[in-house]
Amino acid sequence: MELESIDTQKWIELGTDYGLKVIGAIVIWIIGSWIIKKIRNGIAKVMAKQNYDESLQKFLLNLIGWILKILLILTILANLGIETTSFAAILAAAGLAIGMALQGSLANFAGGVLLMIFKPIKIGDLIEAQGELGVVKEIEIFTTKILTPTNKEVIIPNAALSNGNITNYTTEGKLRVDLTIGVSYDADIKQTKEVLMKVLTDNPQVLKDPAPSVNVSELADSSVNFAVRPYATVADYWDVYFGTIEKCKLALDAAGIEIPYPHQVEIQKKG
Structure with missing residues (x-):
C-alpha cells in the first residue's frame, strides 16, 4: 500500500510538472502566433506604403512568417525541456547545403529583391544595361525582361543587372x-x-x-x-x-x- 502511494505521488508530480509545461507551451504558441501575425501585418503595411512589388511582398511575408514560426517552435521545445541544439545544427546544415546548391539562383534572387526595394528601374523605363538597350517589360524575382527597339525580348539575370551599371533614360523624362x-x-x-x-x-x-x-x-x-x-x-x-x-x-x-x-x-x- 505504501509503495502504491509513492508511485501514485510520483505520477501526480510528473503529470503536474509536464502538464504545466504543456499548458505553458500552448500559451506560448497562442501568444507567439498572435505576435507573428502582428509583425507580418506591420511589415505588410510598410511594404504597401513603399509600393513594393506584389510578388515580392508575398514572398518576403511568407519567408518572415516561416522563420518566426521556426523560432517559436524551438522556443516551445526548449520550454518542454527538449534539447534544441541538435535541431538548430540540422537547420543550419540544411540551410548551408541549400545555399551552396542554389548559389547562382540565390544571387539572382537577392538581385531581384534589391531591384524591387530600391527601384532603380521600373516597368516601361528605357534602359541600357549589360550591353543591351530596351524598354523594361517585366521585373521578376530572378530575371528582368527588356524589349529592344528591334522588338526582341532580352532576359537579364538580376544578379548581373543589380551589380552592373544601369543607364536609365526615362528617369528625367x-x-x-x-x-x-x-x-x-x-x-x-x-x-x-x-x-x-x-x-x-x-x-x-x-x-x-x-x-x-x-x-x-x-x-x-x-x-x-x-x-x-x-x-x-x-x-x-x-x-x-x-x-x-x-x-x-x-x-x-x-x-x-x-x-x-x-x-x-x-x-x-x-x-
Whole structure:
C-alpha cells in the first residue's frame, strides 16, 4: 500500500510538472502566433506604403512568417525541456547545403529583391544595361525582361543587372538627341546655324526647355560639322532623331547650302 502511494505521488508530480509545461507551451504558441501575425501585418503595411512589388511582398511575408514560426517552435521545445541544439545544427546544415546548391539562383534572387526595394528601374523605363538597350517589360524575382527597339525580348539575370551599371533614360523624362550635320567649307556659318535652328524650333516634338542648340563642333577634312542638339521626351526620341536628320537635309538644300560627300578622282596615265 505504501509503495502504491509513492508511485501514485510520483505520477501526480510528473503529470503536474509536464502538464504545466504543456499548458505553458500552448500559451506560448497562442501568444507567439498572435505576435507573428502582428509583425507580418506591420511589415505588410510598410511594404504597401513603399509600393513594393506584389510578388515580392508575398514572398518576403511568407519567408518572415516561416522563420518566426521556426523560432517559436524551438522556443516551445526548449520550454518542454527538449534539447534544441541538435535541431538548430540540422537547420543550419540544411540551410548551408541549400545555399551552396542554389548559389547562382540565390544571387539572382537577392538581385531581384534589391531591384524591387530600391527601384532603380521600373516597368516601361528605357534602359541600357549589360550591353543591351530596351524598354523594361517585366521585373521578376530572378530575371528582368527588356524589349529592344528591334522588338526582341532580352532576359537579364538580376544578379548581373543589380551589380552592373544601369543607364536609365526615362528617369528625367527628357532626352537630348545628339546629331552631327556637316556642310561645305564654302557655306556661311551664321546662315547654316539659322537654317538648322529653324528646323528645331519649328518641330513641335522638340522641347522648348531645355532649349535646343546648334554649334560648330569640328573642322573636319572635308566639312564643317555642326553639333545639333534638340531635346525630346522619351516617347518622341526616335521621331525627333530621324525627323531632324531628314528636315535638316531638306532645309539645307532649299537654302542652297552644300552637304559635302566623298569625291573620287580618277587619274589616267597616258603612255
